[in-house]
Amino acid sequence: MSEEKKSLNFIEQIIEEDLKTDYKASDLKFRFPPEPNGFLHIGHASSICLNFGLGLKYNAPVNLRFDDTNPLKEETVYVESIKSDVQWLGFEWAQECYASDYFQQLYDWAVELIKAGDAYVDSQSSEEMASQKGTPTQPGTASPYRKRSVEENLALFEAMKNGETGEKAHVLRAKIDMASPNMIMRDPVMYRCLHKAHHRTGNDWMIYPMYDWAHGESDFIESVSHSFCTLEFLPHRELYNWFVKRVSKTGDLVPKQREFARRNLSHTVVSKRKLAQLVEQSIVNSWDDPRMPTISGLRRRGYTPESIRTFAESIGIGKRENMIDVAHLEFCVRDDLNKKATRVMGVMDPLKVVITNYPEGKEEWLSAENNPEDESAGEHEVPFSREMYIEQEDFREEANRKFFRLKLGKEVRLKNAYIIKAEDVVKDENGTILEVHCTYDSESKSGSGTEASQRKVKGTLHWVSIPHAIEAEVRLYDRLFTVEDPTADKEKDFLDFVNPESLEVGKAYVEPYLKSAKAEDKFQFQRIGYFCVDRDSTLDHLVFNRTVTLRDNWKNK
Ligand code: ATP
Numbered sequence: 123m124s125e126e127k128k129s130l131n132f133i134e135q136i137i138e139e140d141l142k143t144d145y146k147a148s149d150l151k152f153r154f155p156p157e158p159n160g161f162l163h164i165g166h167a168s169s170i171c172l173n174f175g176l177g178l179k180y181n182a183p184v185n186l187r188f189d190d191t192n193p194l195k196e197e198t199v200y201v202e203s204i205k206s207d208v209q210w211l212g213f214e215w216a217q218e219c220y221a222s223d224y225f226q227q228l229y230d231w232a233v234e235l236i237k238a239g240d241a242y243v244d245s246q247s248s249e250e251m252a253s254q255k256g257t258p259t260q261p262g263t264a265s266p267y268r269k270r271s272v273e274e275n276l277a278l279f280e281a282m283k284n285g286e287t288g289e290k291a292h293v294l295r296a297k298i299d300m301a302s303p304n305m306i307m308r309d310p311v312m313y314r315c316l317h318k319a320h321h322r323t324g325n326d327w328m329i330y331p332m333y334d335w336a337h338g339e340s341d342f343i344e345s346v347s348h349s350f351c352t353l354e355f356l357p358h359r360e361l362y363n364w365f366v367k368r369v370s371k372t373g374d375l376v377p378k379q380r381e382f383a384r385r386n387l388s389h390t391v392v393s394k395r396k397l398a399q400l401v402e403q404s405i406v407n408s409w410d411d412p413r414m415p416t417i418s419g420l421r422r423r424g425y426t427p428e429s430i431r432t433f434a435e436s437i438g439i440g441k442r443e444n445m446i447d448v449a450h451l452e453f454c455v456r457d458d459l460n461k462k463a464t465r466v467m468g469v470m471d472p473l474k475v476v477i478t479n480y481p482e483g484k485e486e487w488l489s490a491e492n493n494p495e496d497e498s499a500g501e502h503e504v505p506f507s508r509e510m511y512i513e514q515e516d517f518r519e520e521a522n523r524k525f526f527r528l529k530l531g532k533e534v535r536l537k538n539a540y541i542i543k544a545e546d547v548v549k550d551e552n553g554t555i556l557e558v559h560c561t562y563d564s565e566s567k568s569g570s571g572t573e574a575s576q577r578k579v580k581g582t583l584h585w586v587s588i589p590h591a592i593e594a595e596v597r598l599y600d601r602l603f604t605v606e607d608p609t610a611d612k613e614k615d616f617l618d619f620v621n622p623e624s625l626e627v628g629k630a631y632v633e634p635y636l637k638s639a640k641a642e643d644k645f646q647f648q649r650i651g652y653f654c655v656d657r658d659s660t661l662d663h664l665v666f667n668r669t670v671t672l673r674d675n676w677k678n679k
């Protein structure tokens with residue numbers, strides 16, 4: 123096998139084979155077909171990257187198709203969120219399509235099927251029909267309505283369409299084979315009556331097509347060459363082909379359904395239905411709550427489109443379902459933000475430091491590199507003064523030789539500033555440290571080129587000048603579920619595994635450079651983690667979401 127061949131995933135191999143046999147390059151066309159019944163999640167990102175990625179690779183159009191055949195669950199807000207998520211991920215669709223735009227065509231074809239004796243109206247209850255399905259090893263039983271005349275079927279189907287029958291009175295079924303070893307081929311339902319307004323077609327239709335009847339036909343109408351879906355549709359492929367065969371003519375280019383494995387992510391759920399439960403039961407605040415594995419939640423959390431695309435590419439496309447550790451997703455965003463996020467300083471658990479030999483009332487603006495990974499990112503200025511905050515955990519009165527932070531009698535460097543030495547502590551009557559008194563080496567300013575500025579001290583601490591500090595709200599997120607797979611135990615409800623500590627709201631004192639930071643701006647709070655400005659943030663009340671800590675520390679818990 124050549125290098126090129128080896129690096130193709132199995133979906134690309136299918137396409138390459140098809141290009142050698144029945145397809146020209148210009149025949150290739152793909153689609154991403156979400157049902158607008160919720161917000162897209164990280165699993166959908168895999169499917170988006172697969173389909174749009176193939177479009178880019180083969181220079182082929184990719185449609186965004188809304189599979190909107192169930193008015194009970196679908197809404198325009200979901201359509202809008204899906205469009206914005208796909209765009210945000212960086213993809214462009216050729217056409218925006220809706221299965222509901224094909225309702226008339228699908229109906230006309232269904233009438234043709236009835237006329238050809240390939241479909242009939244069944245007037246049994248769904249329980250009766252279920253009881254006739256048989257088992258994988260035993261054939262099903264034919265419905266007593268299977269022999270209905272074409273005229274009667276046509277009249278009833280029209281009455282169903284106009285809402286003149288009860289909702290539960292009839293369904294339209296394909297007449298295939300009640301003895302087929304593939305249960306899905308045992309006269310599947312094509313239409314059901316639903317007297318419900320649709321978000322796009324209003325009250326035009328009182329019958330709605332089932333997935334199997336709508337999907338392949340929509341692919342055919344749009345001249346999609348390859349229709350990629352997840353593995354649970356593998357047994358539906360035979361029906362997909364059966365339907366497409368009935369609406370196409372010999373010589374037509376017909377779409378092919380091919381299947382790949384769903385991607386699951388640890389410590390969360392990737393199912394719109396389950397995510398909807400989290401929202402409805404107020405376990406999270408919204409679909410774009412930063413704890414959600416939705417694309418909009420990840421975006422609000424501070425993920426970049428590149429990090430999600432890299433994630434999807436790196437896990438690849440597989441034939442077997444598996445669970446991806448969320449730590450891998452976090453690795454991808456850390457890696458991307460390391461290249462992009464502006465370095466700033468913020469203190470979350472403050473301890474006051476007074477530099478006793480620094481003149482009262484004096485301030486200096488020191489320059490700080492925005493990103494050591496990216497020279498073009500430039501610099502900004504950080505104010506220095508006599509009174510600072512450092513983190514509580516960065517100071518000890520006494521500590522062993524391995525403690526490279528501040529301790530009495532020893533020196534550390536304040537990042538981008540001076541070397542300070544801890545001289546004394548001021549305590550309250552309970553022995554709690556109120557202030558640490560330090561002296562600074564006025565010759566040691568970072569970047570000043572003096573001999574003292576080159577002096578090596580073991581520790582470097584982040585800090586903020588107290589008179590300049592801005593108080594901000596920080597939202598610290600943790601995994602939404604305490605276990606890897608909250609759906610693994612079928613005896614239990616996945617909601618039993620919600621992590622009660624998935625959100626901790628805290629405070630941080632941040633440098634004044636952050637004053638005018640805008641929603642979605644991304645920063646590295648040095649030595650702490652990556653943070654992103656939340657959309658709740660205002661000029662008077664800054665709010666930061668912690669995207670991810672600097673290192674993976676879940677395993678230590
Ligand atoms: P959900 O159960 O979350 O609603 P779905 O498969 O019903 O998922 P659709 O809106 O029908 O959601 O999905 C659109 C496309 O995304 C389909 O082709 C589907 O197979 C794919 N997809 C959905 N979830 C995943 C996943 N976890 N991994 C990979 N692809 C997925």
Ligand code: MG
Pocket residue numbers: 157
């Ligand atoms: Mg679905």
